[in-house]
Amino acid sequence: MTKIEDLTLNQTKKEKDASRSSPQLLFGVNDVPPSTYTAFLAFQQSMISLSGYLMFPFLISDLVCAGADTAKLRVYLIAATFISGGIATILQSTFGLRLAIIHGASFAFLPPLLAWSNLAENKCNLGPNDVVPEEEWKARLLTITGSLLISSFVFILIGAIGAVGFFSRHVGPITIVPLMSLLALSTVPSLERQLGMHWISIVELLLLLLFAIRLEHFQVPIPYYSLKNKRFQTARAPLFGQFPYLLAIGISWFICWLMTIFNLIDDQSPVSTRRNITQGLVAEAPWIKVPYPGEFGAPKISTALCIGFCASALSAMIESVGSYKMSARVSQQGSPPRNNVNRAVIVEGLGSFVAASLNVGTGITTYAESIALCQLTKVAARITVQFAGVVSICLGLFTKFAAVLACIPDPLIGGMLCLGMSMIAGVALSNLRVVNLLLTRNLAIMGFSLLIGLTVPLHFETHPIDSGHSTLDQVLNMLLSIKMLVGGLIAFTLDNVMPGASRTDRGLADEGEDDGPLDGFNLPDFLDRAFQALPFLRRLPFIPSKSHRLLNSNGGKDTNV
Template sequence: MSEQLESTPNGECDIELISQETDTEKGSEGKKEAKIISDDKLLYRVDESPPWHICLLFGLQQLMLCIGSLATFPMIMMRVLCADDSPSVAEYRTSLIGTCLFVAGTSTILQTTFGLRLPVLQGTIIAYLISATAVLSSDDWKCPMILDLSANASSDETFNVYHENSSKFICDVATNTTISIHSDSNYYRDNDGIIRNSNEIWLRRMNEIQGAVIFCAAFQLLIGLTGSMGFLLRYIGPLTIAPTMTMITYGAIDIAVNMCGKQWGIAMFVTGLFFVTSICMGRVLVPIPRLLRYKKRWMCATTRQPIFSMFPVIFTISSGWILCYIITEAGGFSDDPSDPSYQARTDTNSDAIANSPWFRIPYPFQFGLPTFSASTILGMMAAVLPGILESIGDYNATAVVCKENPPPKHAVNRGITMEGVGVLLSALFGTGNATTSWSQNIIVIGISRVGSRRVRSSILININHLQIVGMFN
């Protein structure tokens, strides 16, 4: 490659690049492309911003990654809270999913703007789910048995069922109260001896968890604001963080196995496809057409990009859903809810859109005022330190993947403080859980090589707008 300077009438110099291609250079083009893709440099660093159309695609991938987990955790949490499948609970389930989206989006914006200022994604935490499961398995909060309200079907003498003016009532002899029966709800005798409907059962437990999470948030804010975690970093290293994160993940193995066990074929297909697209096809350069403006003329050109390594989640989830849709339409999956293949159908929640409100804005204490008890608070406090240690591990791992220096002590303290604010938002709005840094985000950064903060902030802003639309939830 040589350069030639030509003088212009204005006295300026234009640089004309004269390409001297030889057979050796032509043969080395493939090697140059391979070298570019094998380079582990980031496509976009933390402070860089991709073009708006690329940012939307990266944001869509991040959205698809977090939507699955953010929608799954509320479903699991409602089971832990003893929520059943009655129609009266369906609307609350949609509201809980929207609330989790709102809290995750707000916490991420706070973290990337005022906290650690690395592309850290905030979401629900397994440690709080495990603590809530342990607390609610006690005799005071375990799930009660459903009451059989059919005529003369029960031998329980503590209540009577009677009809009056085409309405159905329960006369609770134990508490001397009368309860109106609604057909869209089930009824239980709770552990305190009071008969409650489906929503009252799980909301009572939700309020108990809310009160405990408020104390957990206060404790985490105290640690962050006083700088205690920055002082303790000299004693916290990889040998402390790695076993803690391993044990937290180990506690969620049963949940993953139960969910994948409903349809192992689809689960293995999605896992294998992610492995193929992100690793086996990660170095494949796909030609992409584009328009360029050169000397006031539009020209058509092509560029080669590692699409499979940049968007593996989009390819994997889209392909898995399309496969399930084809098999569902072809009649390959059973329509019997007791059959394992039923869980892979794409039309199982077809009535969820019709039963959801168009717009809904979450607000504090929307599920009721929190309650407080010492046993529940102490049980949930056990999740605070594991959550903080997990976040510190994610902070350092994110810095390594983004080619940044390890976060200093004051940055870690800011990050822990902002996570404490996120936990407080979770308690006030009622997610039944808390927020922490997500390790899944680190995997996406490493594979796509995009560490831009703007991608995380923009997509979570979109989540905050989308969760307002109840149909989307």
């Protein structure tokens, strides 16, 4: 063994030892905290997902070019996003992975959407005050819906045949780093457009950085009256670190309101609270409305967008498998068993299908922020995210709430998107800690993938393919303009073909090297008994075998991903 390999292995062992000696959880996966504590933690989890739930409705409403109907469409999309995210969270924590993870809109589906919207026939040159025929923007939205419905079966198929193990064994940090970095870089044009609307977006971005980084651990004194002691007392909580998005949006929105009432800006300014497109929006919105499939008509399919979404589904799945392992470590469980991971991917597919059916415009993925919150609060109880899912569904049904959020000025969404993409890029780069960066092979593959992932899409955006076959041209031009797809595919191919590095050098874990309790992954008893009563079901890769059930009940060791 070389010195470098020895050093890397020692580092990996130290990380494992550190995770094993992490502080004891206040509440484990199967524990049930007191009801008031559960409600508070569920509210926190819901607020953590707020930024992700908000950004996509704003982006989708712009991409479909709804014109004067943009604000009303946003109300619907926000409500549908909350409902689909809540349903996916409940399904995942109850029948899927069974750990405390929040689910919501996936940014992995954004690059195909941006590439599709940049095609000549889909470009939007109209503003939010222009009148656009309803059938035009509905046709665009239904095309996104139909293509997403097809691609959601990629999750279900891969989970059902048990192919997740293949991806987890062959997709490592050298593939993930370029792929996720290019995902963040692909949003730069949208960021520039939204941040350039008004300087308030920079103010919000600075507030986000201040709250999320500089004041993350600052304990804010909160006075309250104690009925037990019959006097006022003070509690302390890291409010800035737990609610950075909520606080930054609130303060920035308040500044926009002040500028509006003192007539410091024009009523048609993008930050005005008296804009035509949002005036009367809250008053006109119904109190309660249930989004349903087919509300805008029958779905349509774009071959190019469908293939792009299928590639995004693979990227989202790779990202989620990494989140599953991270959640297991935070929850002080062993590596997720293969049947749980397969089932979790199937549930993500079902969640994406629900989101597509409700015309949300994107698939579903795990939110790493919820895992970080579990680590911060030392509470990994499943019941907290199940309750958070119920809260999200209730907020989505309460349409007045969605209407209030739809009134947020566009530049403020730009600030949220900027920090969100920065976090995605940062998390992607953090994967390098387990890669041997002293090997020229690894550096060359990642650098080459990033460079070609930027160059090839730029070339085909300016020099599109023209073979005379319109459908083929559209498919190829769109696929070759997706930076994440081009760079990720190159990185995956080179990392698995080029010799000169061991699995450890590539940042890939050896199979079966992690152990720990597995009781948190158990299905509900009634469901487990039903599966065990039907022997043919136990052969399916997403159903726990009898031996797996016995091992889990004893906290034993099983075949892991």
